[in-house]
Amino acid sequence: MSFYDDPIIDDNAKRSQESVHFVKGIFSEKNGFAYREENPDLGVDLDVELIVGGQGASSKKFPVQIKSAVAFRKIRSEEKSYISFNFKTSRLGYLAKRPPAYGIIALYDETEQQCYFDYVDEVVRRLDDHPSREGWREQDSVNILVPLQSLDKNVLPLLHEKFLKRHQNSDMLIKEHGQKFNITFLGPNADRSEVTLNQKDPEQVAAFLETYGNFLYNEAEYAILVHLLGLVNRSRLINSSMLVFLATITYTRTGNLIDANYYLRKARKMPELMQGESKALIEYSASRVEFMKGNIDHDYFLNEFRTNADQTENYYNKLHLKINMLFFELIKGMENGKLADDIEKQVTSLGQEIEAADVAEDEKQILRCHHADSQFHFAVRAEAALYREVSFKEAMGCPMPVAEIQRRGLDLHQLIEGA
Structure with missing residues (x-):
C-alpha cells in the first residue's frame, strides 16, 4: 500500500466488532450488568460485573470470550444439538483460571445474527466426560460443543442469579475457612464468625426463605422448611408469591394435606405462579394431594405426571418428574402383583x-x-x-x-x- 491508500479494515476485524457489539447490547446496565473491554485481550473479550439491587456495582465479575463465524457447524450428540467449534486450549485454560464464576463462551452466528453460549465449566466438563477426548488438555486446540441456547434477554435473570450465587458461595467459603490459609475476608459481615438467622423475627425468616427456600427444597431439607414456614406470619406468607409457592410444594412433599390444599388454592389465584415451571410444579402438587386423599387412582395420577413432564422445560425438573413417575409405576406394580x-x-x-x-x-x-x-x-x-x-x-x-x-x-x- 502507498502513502495515498486508505488503511483496509479486514473481514476478521469487522466480524469481531459486530459480535462484540451484539454481546455488549445484551450485558447492558439496564439488564443488570456493567461490562468493560479487556485491553490487551489475552483470552477474554469482556469483563462483566453484576449489578446488585438495581444500581449497586458489586465487584462480582465474570469473563466473556466471544467468537464469530458466517455459519457454525452444527452436530447431534446424545440426542442434543450443539455447535462444534475449534477453540484454543490455552484460552479455555485461561478462562478456567477465573474462579468462582469462570464465565461464558459466546458464539455469534453472523448469518442468523444470533448468539449462542455455554458456561466455561460446562464446556470443560463435557470434554472431560467424553471417552474419546482423553488428553485434550495437552492439545493445541480442541473442538468444543456449545448447546443451541440463545444468549438473549430471556436467559439473563438465570445467568445473573447463577453467577451471583457462585460469588456469594465463594465469599462464604473464604469467610469460614480463609483464616486457615491466611486469606482475609473483608466482605459483608466480615467481623462476624457466622451469618445468623434470628428466628424470633418473622420478617427476617420470611426474607431468608424468599432467598434460600428453593435451595433448601432442592436439598430435601423438608424439616427445616416446615419449621421456618411455621415462624412466618400467615398474612406475610400469603402475600408473597415465592412463599406461597414454597409452602405449596413443601407441604405437598411432606404429606400435610390440609396446609397443602390451602396454599394450592392461594397459588392458583396468583398469575405469576400459573405459568412456566412454577405452574407445572403446582399442578403436580395438586395431583399428588388428590392421590394421597384417594380421590384419583394410580392410572389417573400417572397420566397427570406425564402431562406435567411434557409441559416442563427445565431439564432438572423434568428428570425429577420422570423419577417420580417410575417410582409410582413400581408401587402400582407391587400392589397388583x-x-x-x-x-x-x-x-x-x-x-x-x-x-x-x-x-x-x-x-x-x-x-x-x-x-x-x-x-x-x-x-x-x-x-x-x-x-x-x-x-x-x-x-x-x-x-x-x-x-x-x-x-x-x-x-x-x-x-x-x-x-
Whole structure:
C-alpha cells in the first residue's frame, strides 16, 4: 500500500466488532450488568460485573470470550444439538483460571445474527466426560460443543442469579475457612464468625426463605422448611408469591394435606405462579394431594405426571418428574402383583439418563439419591420374584441351573449396589 491508500479494515476485524457489539447490547446496565473491554485481550473479550439491587456495582465479575463465524457447524450428540467449534486450549485454560464464576463462551452466528453460549465449566466438563477426548488438555486446540441456547434477554435473570450465587458461595467459603490459609475476608459481615438467622423475627425468616427456600427444597431439607414456614406470619406468607409457592410444594412433599390444599388454592389465584415451571410444579402438587386423599387412582395420577413432564422445560425438573413417575409405576406394580415387562430396562435407562444429564453436579447427586429409591424397590421386588421362581421349580422337580441363579443374583446385587 502507498502513502495515498486508505488503511483496509479486514473481514476478521469487522466480524469481531459486530459480535462484540451484539454481546455488549445484551450485558447492558439496564439488564443488570456493567461490562468493560479487556485491553490487551489475552483470552477474554469482556469483563462483566453484576449489578446488585438495581444500581449497586458489586465487584462480582465474570469473563466473556466471544467468537464469530458466517455459519457454525452444527452436530447431534446424545440426542442434543450443539455447535462444534475449534477453540484454543490455552484460552479455555485461561478462562478456567477465573474462579468462582469462570464465565461464558459466546458464539455469534453472523448469518442468523444470533448468539449462542455455554458456561466455561460446562464446556470443560463435557470434554472431560467424553471417552474419546482423553488428553485434550495437552492439545493445541480442541473442538468444543456449545448447546443451541440463545444468549438473549430471556436467559439473563438465570445467568445473573447463577453467577451471583457462585460469588456469594465463594465469599462464604473464604469467610469460614480463609483464616486457615491466611486469606482475609473483608466482605459483608466480615467481623462476624457466622451469618445468623434470628428466628424470633418473622420478617427476617420470611426474607431468608424468599432467598434460600428453593435451595433448601432442592436439598430435601423438608424439616427445616416446615419449621421456618411455621415462624412466618400467615398474612406475610400469603402475600408473597415465592412463599406461597414454597409452602405449596413443601407441604405437598411432606404429606400435610390440609396446609397443602390451602396454599394450592392461594397459588392458583396468583398469575405469576400459573405459568412456566412454577405452574407445572403446582399442578403436580395438586395431583399428588388428590392421590394421597384417594380421590384419583394410580392410572389417573400417572397420566397427570406425564402431562406435567411434557409441559416442563427445565431439564432438572423434568428428570425429577420422570423419577417420580417410575417410582409410582413400581408401587402400582407391587400392589397388583404385575410389573411391566421392561421395568428393569426403564430403571437402568433412567439411571443412565441421569448420569448423562447436562445439569450441575450437586443437582445430579440429588437426582441419583431420589432414583435410588426406585432401584431399591425394584431390586426388592425382583429378589422376591426370583426366590419364588427358584422354590417353585425345585418343588416341581426341575431346579433352576446354579449358573442361572448366580447370573440373576449378580444382576440384582449390582442393581442394589447402584441404589
